[in-house]
Amino acid sequence: MATVSGKMITRYAPSPTGGLHVGSVRTALFNYLAAKKYGGEMILRIEDTDRERSKKEYEKDILEAMEWLGLSYSSMYRQSERGSVYEKHVQKLLDTGSAYESTEDKDGKQSTVIRFKNAGKRVTFADLLRGDISFDTTELGDFVIARAKNDPLYHLAVVIDDFESGVTHVIRGEDHISNTPRQILIQEALGAPRPIYVHIPLVLAPDRSKLSKRHGAMPVGEYKALGYLPEALLNFLALLGWSPQGLSLPGREGKGGDIFTLKELTEAFSFDHLQKSGAVFDIEKLNWINGEHIRRMEDAAFMEKVREFLPKEATQLPQYGAERLEKIAPILRERIAKFSDLELLRKGGELAYFFEAPEYVSKKALIWKNEAEENTIQHITHIVKLLTEIPDESFTQETVKGGIWDYATEKGRGAVLWPMRYALSGLDKSPDPFALAEVFGKDETIQRLTTALKTLQS
RNA sequence: GGCCCUAUCGUCUAGCGGCUAGGACGAAGGCUUCUCAAGCCUUAAACCCGGGUUCGAUUCCCGGUAGGGUCACCA
Numbered sequence: 001m002a003t004v005s006g007k008m009i010t011r012y013a014p015s016p017t018g019g020l021h022v023g024s025v026r027t028a029l030f031n032y033l034a035a036k037k038y039g040g041e042m043i044l045r046i047e048d049t050d051r052e053r054s055k056k057e058y059e060k061d062i063l064e065a066m067e068w069l070g071l072s073y074s075s076m077y078r079q080s081e082r083g084s085v086y087e088k089h090v091q092k093l094l095d096t097g098s099a100y101e102s103t104e105d106k107d108g109k110q111s112t113v114i115r116f117k118n119a120g121k122r123v124t125f126a127d128l129l130r131g132d133i134s135f136d137t138t139e140l141g142d143f144v145i146a147r148a149k150n151d152p153l154y155h156l157a158v159v160i161d162d163f164e165s166g167v168t169h170v171i172r173g174e175d176h177i178s179n180t181p182r183q184i185l186i187q188e189a190l191g192a193p194r195p196i197y198v199h200i201p202l203v204l205a206p207d208r209s210k211l212s213k214r215h216g217a218m219p220v221g222e223y224k225a226l227g228y229l230p231e232a233l234l235n236f237l238a239l240l241g242w243s244p245q246g247l248s249l250p251g252r253e254g255k256g257g258d259i260f261t262l263k264e265l266t267e268a269f270s271f272d273h274l275q276k277s278g279a280v281f282d283i284e285k286l287n288w289i290n291g292e293h294i295r296r297m298e299d300a301a302f303m304e305k306v307r308e309f310l311p312k313e314a315t316q317l318p319q320y321g322a323e324r325l326e327k328i329a330p331i332l333r334e335r336i337a338k339f340s341d342l343e344l345l346r347k348g349g350e351l352a353y354f355f356e357a358p359e360y361v362s363k364k365a366l367i368w369k370n371e372a373e374e375n376t377i378q379h380i381t382h383i384v385k386l387l388t389e390i391p392d393e394s395f396t397q398e399t400v401k402g403g404i405w406d407y408a409t410e411k412g413r414g415a416v417l418w419p420m421r422y423a424l425s426g427l428d429k430s431p432d433p434f435a436l437a438e439v440f441g442k443d444e445t446i447q448r449l450t451t452a453l454k455t456l457q458s
Numbered sequence: 459g460g461c462c463c464u465a466u467c468g469u470c471u472a473g474c475g476g477c478u479a480g481g482a483c484g485a486a487g488g489c490u491u492c493u494c495a496a497g498c499c500u501u502a503a504a505c506c507c508g509g510g511u512u513c514g515a516u517u518c519c520c521g522g523u524a525g526g527g528u529c530a531c532c533a
Contacts, residue, residue, distance in 0.1 A: 017532080106531065114531095133462070133463080145531095153532085154532070154533050173527090177462060178461075204525095206469090209526075242471095273472095279471090280469060284469080286483095288483055350494090408491085416492080417493090421492070428494085429495085430494065
């Protein structure tokens with residue numbers, strides 16, 4: 001068959017008839033990884049031969065998504081701009097008798113289309129993952145390949161473009177397996193070399209059907225809007241149908257072994273270890289992977305995202321400015337799986353106490369279990385005294401803990417720490433009192449404790 | 459329905475004739491500063507069913523079953 005030599009050329013060929021969803025992204029990713037890994041290049045081809053359904057806005061979405069994901073390509077072109085290229089090849093097909101024009105009735109109207117002269121032979125091709133796949137093409141009949149010489153249908157355009165672009169590896173979804181024999185027929189008539197086919201398994205909805213909009217397949221833009229990181233999404237998608245294991249990656253065993261940057265994925269990639277069966281899209285795992293990526297972000301990048309996702313009015317209270325936000329960053333970081341969770345925290349009132357003194361729902365809330373009120377008053381009073389002894393400049397989580405720990409252990413940790421924490425946050429659930437104290441600083445910490453004391457004594 | 463593809467814990471997977479069938483997500487339990495989060499530890503959880511081949515099948519072959527894909531002047 002066709003020989004493929006030299007540089008690997010892959011292509012990602014979406015049609016702009018809808019937003020890019022995760023299944024398409026994964027196809028793009030594998031094309032990207034293969035090209036990068038083996039020193040080749042990936043071409044982006046916009047398959048917009050269907051003028052009815054193709055929309056410029058979808059093309060824009062696709063381009064933006066590729067950019068956001070960091071999936072770069074060596075060149076991009078649109079099929080809608082290549083009429084003359086197709087015309088040249090169609091003419092050749094007509095001249096050699098491989099195709100013919102046919103005037104027929106469609107919806108009551110007469111129209112002329114170009115059909116492929118199909119001898120109806122058996123076509124066998126090798127799929128890199130699945131081995132030989134064989135089809136009888138008789139039932140395909142003389143299928144239509146173009147509406148006009150310069151107006152090709154999908155199969156024709158694909159074959160001509162792959163040929164003209166020197167595509168060596170066609171990496172696409174499994175749903176294209178049955179399209180392949182038809183395309184091979186056209187290839188042979190054109191004298192085009194046969195690329196290597198890699199049909200990757202489909203991404204499935206939880207009910208194991210092909211992922212679609214119906215089943216929660218959101219366009220990529222939605223993931224971006226929800227605060228997923230592009231590298232995390234790619235990381236997750238790569239693991240759907242492919243595994244880096246078996247490659248004996250050092251230090252990759254156990255926990256965290258599934259976390260990869262795009263660069264690491266590229267290094268680890270190989271066509272071996274591609275799965276043959278469909279993989280269910282599991283949002284839980286995506287969330288975990290995204291959280292892991294968030295925890296590994298640089299501080300500056302993390303802060304930038306936090307500012308992007310938190311409304312200004314929630315964080316830019318004049319008395320604190322941006323400083324307070326930076327202080328609570330480590331606390332925020334371990335509490336979210338995606339950046340839109342920040343908004344959830346805020347709405348749940350889990351952020352407000354960082355920026356305004358809390359109001360206590362009741363005296364009782366400040367008291368640990370069945371502890372006596374007087375004891376609680378005594379504990380808080382003593383905590384204030386202990387904290388006062390810590391110098392301003394060394395008022396940290398560690399020194400606060402060091403200063404209070406023995407007392408808390410002696411009197412009962414719950415009895416001492418619960419009221420302290422509650423006094424600082426005003427919530428049943430919050431970060432520990434030491435972390436909070438460091439965020440607030442000595443003065444404000446003491447002030448909040450004093451307010452709580454007054455509440456108890458009122 | 460025809461044709462084609464596929465089949466290991468709930469999910470993603472490792473395994474490439476001999477293993478106590480490994481890991482990750484999720485779940486359950488525990489530990490770590492009172493709560494929460496994060497982290498750490500532990501536990502439960504799988505080879506679709508039959509036939510072969512073989513000394514020996516999760517692994518190779520065949521059949522069944524199940525799931526999926528595809529059958530346009532869409533891509």
